[in-house]
Amino acid sequence: MNTLRHAAFLMFFVACTAFAQNIRIVPVDHNSSNDDFGLTPTNHGRLVYFTSDRSGEQQIYSMERTSSGWTEPDKLGGKVNSATHVGTCALTTDGQYMVFAGYEHNVDGLGRTDLYSATRENGTFKNITNLAALNSSFYDSQPTLSADGRTMLFVSDRTGGAGKTDIYLSTWNGKEWSTPKQVTGINSAASEMSPVLASDGRTVYFASDRQGGKGGFDVYVAKLSGLDATNVRPVGEPINTAADELFYTSIPNSDQAYFTRATASGDYDNFMAVPNPFPSDPVVLVEGIVRDSVSREPLGSAMSITDLSTGKAIATLHSDDETGRYYVTLVPGRVYSITSSRQGYMFHSERYEVPPAAKGSTVQKDIDLIPLSSGKTGSLLVFFDNDKSELKPESMPELERVIELMRENANISVRFEGHTDDKGSDDYNVKLSERRAESVRDYIIAAGIERTRIESAGYGKKKPLSNATTEDARALNRRVEMRIISTGK
Amino acid sequence: MKKHILMSAMVLTLVTGSLQAQNEDVLRPYGRPGDAQQSNSRSRSKRDKMIIGVEGGGLLSFFSQTLERDVQVTGSPEDVLKSGSGWGGTFGLFFDAPLSSSVGLQFRVNYNMQAFSNSSTADTIDAAIVGIRPRDGEAPQGFTTVVPMPVQTSASWTTNSISIAALARIDIVDELFLTIGPIASIRMGDVVRHDMIEKTENDTMTWISIDYNGVAGKYQSIHRDISVASNILPVGAISTSTYAGARFGLEAGIGYRWKIGPSVFIAPNVRYQYMFSKMNETFQSTDVSRGNLQSPSNITFSNAKLNALAIVLQVGFYF
Numbered sequence: 001m002n003t004l005r006h007a008a009f010l011m012f013f014v015a016c017t018a019f020a021q022n023i024r025i026v027p028v029d030h031n032s033s034n035d036d037f038g039l040t041p042t043n044h045g046r047l048v049y050f051t052s053d054r055s056g057e058q059q060i061y062s063m064e065r066t067s068s069g070w071t072e073p074d075k076l077g078g079k080v081n082s083a084t085h086v087g088t089c090a091l092t093t094d095g096q097y098m099v100f101a102g103y104e105h106n107v108d109g110l111g112r113t114d115l116y117s118a119t120r121e122n123g124t125f126k127n128i129t130n131l132a133a134l135n136s137s138f139y140d141s142q143p144t145l146s147a148d149g150r151t152m153l154f155v156s157d158r159t160g161g162a163g164k165t166d167i168y169l170s171t172w173n174g175k176e177w178s179t180p181k182q183v184t185g186i187n188s189a190a191s192e193m194s195p196v197l198a199s200d201g202r203t204v205y206f207a208s209d210r211q212g213g214k215g216g217f218d219v220y221v222a223k224l225s226g227l228d229a230t231n232v233r234p235v236g237e238p239i240n241t242a243a244d245e246l247f248y249t250s251i252p253n254s255d256q257a258y259f260t261r262a263t264a265s266g267d268y269d270n271f272m273a274v275p276n277p278f279p280s281d282p283v284v285l286v287e288g289i290v291r292d293s294v295s296r297e298p299l300g301s302a303m304s305i306t307d308l309s310t311g312k313a314i315a316t317l318h319s320d321d322e323t324g325r326y327y328v329t330l331v332p333g334r335v336y337s338i339t340s341s342r343q344g345y346m347f348h349s350e351r352y353e354v355p356p357a358a359k360g361s362t363v364q365k366d367i368d369l370i371p372l373s374s375g376k377t378g379s380l381l382v383f384f385d386n387d388k389s390e391l392k393p394e395s396m397p398e399l400e401r402v403i404e405l406m407r408e409n410a411n412i413s414v415r416f417e418g419h420t421d422d423k424g425s426d427d428y429n430v431k432l433s434e435r436r437a438e439s440v441r442d443y444i445i446a447a448g449i450e451r452t453r454i455e456s457a458g459y460g461k462k463k464p465l466s467n468a469t470t471e472d473a474r475a476l477n478r479r480v481e482m483r484i485i486s487t488g489k
Numbered sequence: 490m491k492k493h494i495l496m497s498a499m500v501l502t503l504v505t506g507s508l509q510a511q512n513e514d515v516l517r518p519y520g521r522p523g524d525a526q527q528s529n530s531r532s533r534s535k536r537d538k539m540i541i542g543v544e545g546g547g548l549l550s551f552f553s554q555t556l557e558r559d560v561q562v563t564g565s566p567e568d569v570l571k572s573g574s575g576w577g578g579t580f581g582l583f584f585d586a587p588l589s590s591s592v593g594l595q596f597r598v599n600y601n602m603q604a605f606s607n608s609s610t611a612d613t614i615d616a617a618i619v620g621i622r623p624r625d626g627e628a629p630q631g632f633t634t635v636v637p638m639p640v641q642t643s644a645s646w647t648t649n650s651i652s653i654a655a656l657a658r659i660d661i662v663d664e665l666f667l668t669i670g671p672i673a674s675i676r677m678g679d680v681v682r683h684d685m686i687e688k689t690e691n692d693t694m695t696w697i698s699i700d701y702n703g704v705a706g707k708y709q710s711i712h713r714d715i716s717v718a719s720n721i722l723p724v725g726a727i728s729t730s731t732y733a734g735a736r737f738g739l740e741a742g743i744g745y746r747w748k749i750g751p752s753v754f755i756a757p758n759v760r761y762q763y764m765f766s767k768m769n770e771t772f773q774s775t776d777v778s779r780g781n782l783q784s785p786s787n788i789t790f791s792n793a794k795l796n797a798l799a800i801v802l803q804v805g806f807y808f
Binding site: 035037038051053058084085086087088101102103104108110111112113137139141142157164165268 | 513514515516518538662664748752807
């Protein structure tokens with residue numbers, strides 16, 4: 001029995017050693033002789049932001065990953081870097097909303113280092129705002145955002161904490177950030193730093209100089225559920241060494257991770273670990289380009305992702321003003337609607353089902369926005385039971401968008417056009433499609449939109465989008481469309 | 490004087506120099522290890538916002554001087570000159586130049602209107618000094634009878650000045666800050682003292698028989714305004730001293746900044762101004778208030794000090 005135990009232990013030891021030895025630690029390109037830390041990927045890893053004091057003060061830089069390697073670091077323009085020290089930024093998956101820390105920023109704060117937000121407009125981060133609901137008069141820094149941008153972790157040394165610096169959590173309710181609370185199970189009497197919430201929304205990495213580590217700050221990993229962190233454990237060697245290790249960041253659906261380590265020369269540098277010994281759970285990465293359906297020009301647009309099973313908006317994002325690109329991370333096994341809207345365009349809504357087996361995949365989903373003046377039609381994401389014309393409750397968010405569009409564009413007139421699949425008689429389908437279009441029309445009129453601006457019509461199965469007879473094709477053909485029949489000009 | 494100015498400068502230098510060490514950044518809440526010893530080749534935290542502002546508020550003045558007598562007498566009106574206090578006003582401009590994240594140099598110029606006074610209702614003077622009025626139908630009795638006569642005495646000072654302060658500003662925690670440093674006060678115009686002696690008993694037997702100009706009469710009260718330091722009685726061996734044109738001292742204060750806009754704050758501020766310089770030089774006078782029933786008393790007036798507590802509201806603008 002003892003021999004078996006020894007053999008098992010030996011195998012385990014060998015396996016661990018081999019595992020450890022197989023992890024390669026390589027410096028990320030463009031580290032300087034000064035501090036470079038907190039590498040934060042966005043746009044599904046194609047673009048990273050990091051902090052460096054290569055110019056004397058801590059500032060935020062970005063660089064892109066191309067087929068030929070990383071581009072030269074580019075200091076952020078605009079006024080984000082207008083402070084004595086700026087850095088440790090976090091971005092939403094779409095790269096359009098940034099939270100960062102600023103010490104003595106030109107936009108006044110509440111005390112020492114504070115958290116700020118900025119939004120990207122035409123390639124520059126603007127609208128710099130002090131996140132007063134999160135900040136204290138103490139040190140508030142090192143934010144990290146969940147993939148949906150609705151949960152933030154950050155570090156503070158405010159009074160009432162467990163140690164020198166602790167990790168706090170706040171959630172976004174669509175209007176404001178909640179009062180920060182300490183994450184339980186993660187904070188100690190030592191200093192906790194550099195939390196990074198992975199794209200799965202559950203895995204959290206952080207650094208701590210608590211007792212029992214390899215020395216200095218070591219990286220730990222835990223699972224987060226609400227305010228509770230469980231299964232806290234160090235990531236071990238070769239990530240953790242006697243030097244400081246911080247800002248461990250798992251690249252989604254990848255075997256790579258970034259982290260920051262203190263070097264022998266005393267500065268911090270960014271490194272990559274391959275393979276990532278503690279990857280986060282795989283997710284579905286959805287990306288695409290929003291374009292003008294007529295000119296094909298890329299468009300910046302407001303976008304929202306709604307979980308259709310709950311009707312709750314789970315993420316708001318923005319396609320880039322210059323490239324039209326958007327990026328979003330979704331959890332498999334759910335049905336979503338993706339909506340894109342922009343002034344002067346008919347909004348676009350699309351049902352998107354992410355099968356459980358889609359874990360770890362990247363999906364391309366481009367969106368064409370129809371100019372109001374084009375006279376084209378766009379499908380509405382409205383739902384009816386089989387053979388019925390009563391609107392199902394999950395149709396309401398889409399109908400509210402129609403109402404908002406008509407209120408914002410008081411001169412336009414629209415026609416709702418109903419269509420069916422190829423099952424059943426022509427006469428029956430025409431009547432069913434008419435009733436469904438009328439249901440939409442009546443809902444809009446009931447909301448106060450003038451009757452004279454709205455028409456409805458039913459075309460039955462005369463105008464299919466697909467001539468195939470598969471279930472998918474039939475589902476595509478069963479629809480209510482909205483056509484702009486007059487722009488009032 | 491030079492010693493005091495030197496001391497103030499040393500305090501200013503020590504305080505500003507010792508508190509530049511902590512250089513917080515976005516990664517290190519408490520600065521780099523050993524930051525105080527490191528050279529400036531590393532990134533150095535340097536607040537880049539200067540402050541300019543205005544302030545206004547009250548100035549509570551505290552005057553005191555030493556009266557030393559060769560003969561002790563009781564209830565003398567001269568004793569009101571020992572001290573005085575009272576509220577005035579101050580308003581000014583300030584400029585704050587940061588030296589580090591928590592330390593700055595603050596320069597301030599104020600116009601001060603100080604007023605302080607003292608009074609006593611229990612003083613007594615010998616009526617022989619002021620005379621006794623004859624009863625109706627009787628012949629005047631002259632000044633041979635001496636009786637004690639209760640009087641009320643008061644002295645009220647007003648003085649305006651411009652003060653210039655060079656202060657170290659130290660942010661202790663958050664927006665709470667201390668200021669400490671030398672201050673100079675330059676007198677603007679005369680120090681005016683209003684003296685008053687008034688009978689307190691409504692009898693028909695006694696009166697004050699001489700005013701401050703030496704004019705005989707039958708006075709219920711006498712008043713004067715003078716602009717030199719002097720004793721208070723209208724008679725006696727009078728000597729005076731002129732008031733100092735400039736005085737020097739040390740100011741220490743505490744304040745709290747409340748941001749009320751992106752670049753604007755208000756800061757309630759309390760500070761004490763201790764002046765090393767005397768308000769006037771030593772002078773001597775003879776107290777004859779109880780010269781008949783007790784004894785004349787020679788007084789040496791010395792060590793006249795005027796300190797102040799300022800309670801002001803500052804409005805500052807970052808730029």
